[in-house]
Amino acid sequence: MSSDPWGRVDETGTVYVRTADGEKVVGSWQAGSPEEALAYFKRKYEGLVVEIGLLEKRVQTTDLSAKDALASIDHLREQVDAHHAVGDLDALRVRLDNLVGMVEARREKRRAQRARQAEEARRAKEALVAEAEELAQxxxxxxxxERLRALVETWKGLPRLDRRSDDELWHRFSHARSAFSKRRKAHFAQLDAQREEARRIKERLVAEAEALSDSTDWGPTAARYRELMAEWKAAGRAQREHEEDLWNRFRGAQDVFFAARSAVFAERDAEQAENLKLKEELAEEAEKLLPITDLKAARAAFRSINERWEAIGHVPREARARIEGRLHAVERAIQEAEEAEWRRTNPEARARAADLADQLQAAVDKLKGQIEQARAQSNTAKAGKLEKELEGRQALLDQALKGLREFGG
Known part of the structure; x- marks a missing residue:
């Protein structure tokens, strides 16, 4: 008979293993000495040790699923419980029990992680819905x-929630987008209708202006032209493709009438000279409004000047361009100030300017990083090329930032 601390072989060749529950039969050995029998079954035990060790490592270092891990543990436990090896089988059972605990802990951790991710996705989608509902107004x-389209792309990148929650949030999100689209469509339809109405009004004004162009009833006709001009301004703008043509016809009809009147009044040089003197005084008064510091006050003052200007009448033909040019220069300055004020307060233009500045800043930052990387790699040729590109991008960025500062940003 032969034995060691974990097993023995009796005189019949039966091999036993010692466990906490007593000796268990491992098998029968008739092919050699008892020492060879113990060595054989010890090697089987060592094989189990290796397999358990490998499984422990997979559980600790890979994304092995809990289902597969537990199946492997059960398979190894069956081999240990079969008692076909000589060694500390109780220690192997303890290691397998510990592995079960490790797998369960990791499964619980993953479950908690999935729950946390689902909650984060829920909060993210609720935030998208809240922003979309605000944008809808x-x-x-x-x-x-543009922002709503960006929100859609963000939504697509988020994981799905449970079906009911995801459907409810998507319904609110989709409803907000639809509401915005309907409002936008209605707005531009109304705008188109307003421009179409302005076109019809201006066509009527043009027709009347052209009908009056050959009138010789100078006073009333000139007064009516002034009324037509006021109606023209009150009508608003027509569609871009019609506005300029209508204006040219309207202004042309007036020019025909006033040119004819000027020819008739050629003998009234003295009156026209006096008119010129008065308009020069008004031009001086208008020029004192420059530079424009108070747009509202300048506009009101110029309106008063313009009304008095129109009331004065014609000046000698050779002086007309010069004197009107002086007033028009002030008018253009006021218009430019109005346009600058509009550009400065136009949120869409400011948003575009800010977006351009952000894009150029990102490009500049990226180039700087690439230059540093090239220098770090001692790639002077690439660094030089990138520096030239950086100069161009930086110049564009400086221009964009200058434009953004004009918006007060």
């Missing part, structure tokens, strides 16, 4: 439309 059609 916006009148910044371009900026809000």
């Amino acid at each position: 916006s009148d910044q059609w371009r900026a809000a439309g």
